[in-house]
Amino acid sequence: MRWSNKLMLLLTGGLGGVFSAATAQQVTVAADGSGKFRTIQQAVASLPDHAEQQRVILIKNGTYKEKVVIDGKDHLTLRGQSEKGVVITISQANAIYSCNPATAQDWRLATISLRNSPDITLEKLTVLNTYGAEAPAEPIVIDCPTDPTGKRMVKKTDHQMALYTTKGTTRLVVKNCTFRTLGNDTVSPWDGEAGLYYFKNCTMEGSVDFYCPRGWAYAENCRFICHNKNAAIWHDGTADKDAKTVLKNCTFEGDDNFKLGRFHRESQFYLIDCKFPKNMADADIYAAPSGNGAPRWGRRVYYSGCHRTSGDYAWHQDNLNTAENAPSAKRIDADWTFAGRWKVAAQFSASETTRHGGLQAAPTDSIAERMLLYQRAVGGWPKAVGSVKVSYDRALTPTEISATRRDFNRLDATIDNNATTREITYLVKAFKATGNPAYRDAAEKGIRFLLKMQYPNGGFPQYYPDLRLYRHLITYNDNAMIRALGVLRDVATTKGDFAAVSPGLIPAAKSAVDRGIDCILKTQYRQKGVLTAWCAQHDEKTLLPANARAFELASLSGLESVEIVRFLMGVENPSAEVVQAVNAAVTWFNKVKLAGYTTKIIDDPKQPKGKDRVIVPEAGSTIWARFYDLNTNQPIYVGRDGEKRASLAEIEVERRVGYAYAGVWPEKLLAKDYPRWRQKWSKK
Numbered sequence: 001m002r003w004s005n006k007l008m009l010l011l012t013g014g015l016g017g018v019f020s021a022a023t024a025q026q027v028t029v030a031a032d033g034s035g036k037f038r039t040i041q042q043a044v045a046s047l048p049d050h051a052e053q054q055r056v057i058l059i060k061n062g063t064y065k066e067k068v069v070i071d072g073k074d075h076l077t078l079r080g081q082s083e084k085g086v087v088i089t090i091s092q093a094n095a096i097y098s099c100n101p102a103t104a105q106d107w108r109l110a111t112i113s114l115r116n117s118p119d120i121t122l123e124k125l126t127v128l129n130t131y132g133a134e135a136p137a138e139p140i141v142i143d144c145p146t147d148p149t150g151k152r153m154v155k156k157t158d159h160q161m162a163l164y165t166t167k168g169t170t171r172l173v174v175k176n177c178t179f180r181t182l183g184n185d186t187v188s189p190w191d192g193e194a195g196l197y198y199f200k201n202c203t204m205e206g207s208v209d210f211y212c213p214r215g216w217a218y219a220e221n222c223r224f225i226c227h228n229k230n231a232a233i234w235h236d237g238t239a240d241k242d243a244k245t246v247l248k249n250c251t252f253e254g255d256d257n258f259k260l261g262r263f264h265r266e267s268q269f270y271l272i273d274c275k276f277p278k279n280m281a282d283a284d285i286y287a288a289p290s291g292n293g294a295p296r297w298g299r300r301v302y303y304s305g306c307h308r309t310s311g312d313y314a315w316h317q318d319n320l321n322t323a324e325n326a327p328s329a330k331r332i333d334a335d336w337t338f339a340g341r342w343k344v345a346a347q348f349s350a351s352e353t354t355r356h357g358g359l360q361a362a363p364t365d366s367i368a369e370r371m372l373l374y375q376r377a378v379g380g381w382p383k384a385v386g387s388v389k390v391s392y393d394r395a396l397t398p399t400e401i402s403a404t405r406r407d408f409n410r411l412d413a414t415i416d417n418n419a420t421t422r423e424i425t426y427l428v429k430a431f432k433a434t435g436n437p438a439y440r441d442a443a444e445k446g447i448r449f450l451l452k453m454q455y456p457n458g459g460f461p462q463y464y465p466d467l468r469l470y471r472h473l474i475t476y477n478d479n480a481m482i483r484a485l486g487v488l489r490d491v492a493t494t495k496g497d498f499a500a501v502s503p504g505l506i507p508a509a510k511s512a513v514d515r516g517i518d519c520i521l522k523t524q525y526r527q528k529g530v531l532t533a534w535c536a537q538h539d540e541k542t543l544l545p546a547n548a549r550a551f552e553l554a555s556l557s558g559l560e561s562v563e564i565v566r567f568l569m570g571v572e573n574p575s576a577e578v579v580q581a582v583n584a585a586v587t588w589f590n591k592v593k594l595a596g597y598t599t600k601i602i603d604d605p606k607q608p609k610g611k612d613r614v615i616v617p618e619a620g621s622t623i624w625a626r627f628y629d630l631n632t633n634q635p636i637y638v639g640r641d642g643e644k645r646a647s648l649a650e651i652e653v654e655r656r657v658g659y660a661y662a663g664v665w666p667e668k669l670l671a672k673d674y675p676r677w678r679q680k681w682s683k684k
Contacts, residue, residue: 025055031062040068040078040088050401051075054121061085067092069108072116072405080124083176088112089128093135093183094159099144099152110161110188116168116408118438125177129160132182132207157183157207157228165189167377168408170196170215170441171342178203182227186210189217193239193379193448194441196342198334209234209262217245218337218344226254229281231288233261237268239448241297241504244268246337250275257281264288268300270337272329276308276316284315304329339502341437367392368430368439371423373404375442378465379449380413380420390419413449414463416475420446421483428497444501447491450484451508455540458512458519460484470537470548474523476560477536477548482567485516489570517571517578519543520564524581525556525630531584532633533561545630550642551655556633558592558624561585562665569677579681586674589666592633595622599662613656615648623662637661 028035029043035058037043043057049072056077067090070076080086090111098104107115111127114120135156144152160183165172170191179187179202186206189197195215204211205225212234226232232252237243245268252260256279261269269285285301304320306312320326327336334344370392374381382390385407396404415421427443430436453464459474460481461467475481490498491509523538524531525545533556535545545554565585568578598621604612615623625635629644636644639651648661655661 025051025053026058027056028058028060029064030060031064032060035060039066040064041066044068044070044073044076047073047076048398048402049073049405050398054119059086059125063087063089065089067108067110068112070112070114070117070120072402072408073120074117075119076117077121077123078112078125079121080126083124083126083178086124087126087128089130091130091134092160093131093154094161095152095154096142099142099146101145104146107164107166109159110164112163113161114163114165114169114172116405117165118169119171120169121173121175122163122177123175127162127177127179129162129181129183129186131160132156159184161185161188162206163187163189165191165195165197167191167193170194171344171438172197173344174198174202175200176202178205180205181210182207184208184210184228185212187212189213189215190236191215192236192243194445196338196441198344212236213245215239215243216338216341218248218334219246219250220248220334222247222250224250224252224254226252226258229255229257229259231259231262231286233269233285235261235263235267235269236265238266240444240502241266242268242339242502244270244337246270246272246332247274248272248332252280253277254280259283259286261285262288263295266295266297268297270302270320270323270332271304271306272332273305274303276306278308278310280308282313284313304332338437340500341441343437363434363436365430365434365436365439366395368427368434368436368442370396371427372438372442373401375423375445376407376411376413377409378411378413379445379452380415380464381423381446382407382410382412383414383417383419385410385412411466412463413466414471415450415453415460415480415484416462417478418483420449421487424450424487425497428500431500432497440500444505447487447501447505447509450488451505451512454484454512454515455519456515457522457540457543458515458517459523459538459540459543460516461540470546472540473537473546473548474519474540474543475537476534476557476564477552479560479563481516482560482563485513485567488512488516517568520568521577521581524584527630527633531581532556532588533558533585533628534564535630536560550640551638551651551659553627553636553638553642553644555627555630555636556588556592557626558589558628559626559660559663559665561589562669565669566673569673574681582674582677586670588633589624589670592628592635593622593624593666594635594662597621597623597662599623601657607653607657609657611657612653613648613661615662622667623664624666626661626663635662 027043029037029040047055054075054077056079059080061081088111094109111129139153139155141151141153160181162179162181184207187204189195192214197213197217199219199222201221203223207228208230214236224232235245259281302320302323304318306316424443424446427439431439454460461472462475463471488509491505492513523543535554536557537546537548539546547554565582568582571578596617597615598618599615601611601613627636629636637648637651638644639655645651
């Protein structure tokens with residue numbers, strides 16, 4: 001069964017099969033020149049990045065010696081004339097490829113490589129990486145400028161991927177395809193946070209971990225051929241407790257004493273009605289010595305209806321009843337695997353495949369679709385791109401769509417100006433309204449971004465992972481941290497639309513809220529031993545008030561402190577410390593109010609824009625300053641020169657008109673919200 005002995009047979013496909021036309025947008029590739037393109041890559045490049053419906057590249061029988069790269073395109077099907085007749089092949093060892101400084105960090109590792117490309121379908125293709133079949137039996141040593149030693153040993157069984165997908169490629173359908181290498185990681189769909197992968201009627205062959213999905217994967221009626229004694233299959237479910245790999249009605253074969261699988265990351269395996277050969281090792285899926293320690297969620301390897309030729313091993317016994325929320329074997333299918341994140345049919349008709357690339361169409365929301373487009377690889381959203389504020393109120397042009405897709409890896413995700421929390425909240429509502437699982441997936445990815453960006457002490461920076469300038473400070477400014485905690489509290493309590501998100505996020509969200517409350521209590525400023533309010537920014541290490549922009553000095557905030565108090569008032573069964581913090585802040589608000597004053601925008605022809613903002617006496621009115629001196633509680637007004645002044649009139653008109661230095665922010669809190677809360681918790 002050694003593949004190297006059959007290489008030439010695999011590379012010569014027959015000409016049989018009917019090549020039927022599809023009704024969707026399509027182009028044809030033929031190596032002999034009878035199609036519009038001679039190479040698959042030319043056909044991929046010819047299509048726009050974005051489409052609402054599936055596009056089809058029809059590939060006529062032939063051998064295509066090329067690397068196929070799909071980057072930033074969606075709704076695209078590569079469909080061969082016949083599985084054995086369409087052969088896509090390269091010869092490349094990853095160890096050699098990464099020795100070239102120009103490609104050392106290149107993600108284009110495989111015969112077919114996909115990035116930032118959701119809703120891709122592969123049908124009736126044979127995909128080969130022949131390095132292992134052609135390499136010498138003994139390892140070779142090569143010059144390697146990127147290796148600290150300057151040399152590298154390369155084995156014929158080293159990593160040599162046939163299919164590789166990285167971040168942003170989800171809802172991948174693969175049917176009636178063959179993937180062969182003699183190396184590791186033959187089939188590597190690798191988006192651990194949002195990856196959803198469906199394989200049906202496929203053959204996969206290789207060495208260690210040659211089928212190694214991350215996230216959620218379902219394989220049905222597939223054949224696995226292992227040329228290594230260590231492990232055939234692997235899974236990474238680190239990002240979500242619910243992530244899993246399911247193999248149903250699959251067959252295994254391989255070299256004598258090959259082991260079924262291993263895990264050295266968080267994993268969850270379900271093998272249903274699978275068939276194992278006589279020559280496999282008596283070794284259950286095991287924890288690899290190179291693993292990341294004991295699994296947080298325990299060993300999760302489940303079997304049902306699996307049998308071995310010449311008799312089952314003890315570990316083949318059914319144990320589905322030990323799984324959390326134990327499912328029945330009958331219930332385990334693709335839809336169960338993806339748990340509402342993606343509806344994929346168990347059987348696809350040709351017409352369905354043509355229209356939807358194997359997917360059931362889900363209702364869409366135009367604003368939610370634009371939010372999906374802007375979501376960054378880290379999970380959050382930007383507030384602006386350059387100087388242009390992100391807006392979801394209008395349709396994007398094809399040029400804008402392409403540019404936004406190229407920005408996928410930009411490090412501009414933030415919680416400032418409602419960014420990220422706005423999108424998460426909208427997307428969970430859109431999921432409830434449409435049932436489109438893509439919206440829930442994106443919201444959950446955003447929630448994981450919030451969890452990831454939080455400091456261990458509970459504070460939140462303004463941006464993540466870009467912590468330059470003042471972005472690293474704990475940021476109450478414009479209520480950024482409080483909005484983030486509000487979303488996480490809704491997740492933790494399954495409030496409203498947030499009941500639809502993964503239950504696996506609840507414990508982490510609850511812990512994040514608890515740490516956030518602790519941070520709020522510790523950052524409340526003590527003035528000569530007396531608790532007062534909060535600064536717009538606090539140092540993430542000392543927790544003391546900190547400067548941000550030149551006109552935002554370390555000071556007590558009459559604006560941001562309001563929503564902090566409201567958040568604390570929303571704590572169920574508040575501790576004595578929380579009650580004390582609320583009461584102290586309200587006392588401070590009453591102490592520093594400016595009774596008998598108001599702010600007004602007035603006409604002033606002497607000013608550059610004909611307007612000015614003034615603070616003037618007005619009986620019965622009360623306002624609060626945005627900034628108060630940390631020691632004296634006196635209002636301060638600071639312009640772009642960073643100098644404190646005692647009155648609004650002393651700073652430049654651009655700041656007077658363009659920035660809110662005074663307002664009525666605590667008014668409703670003091671008049672209505674606090675009295676009701678105080679009545680409820682007066683005995684604390």
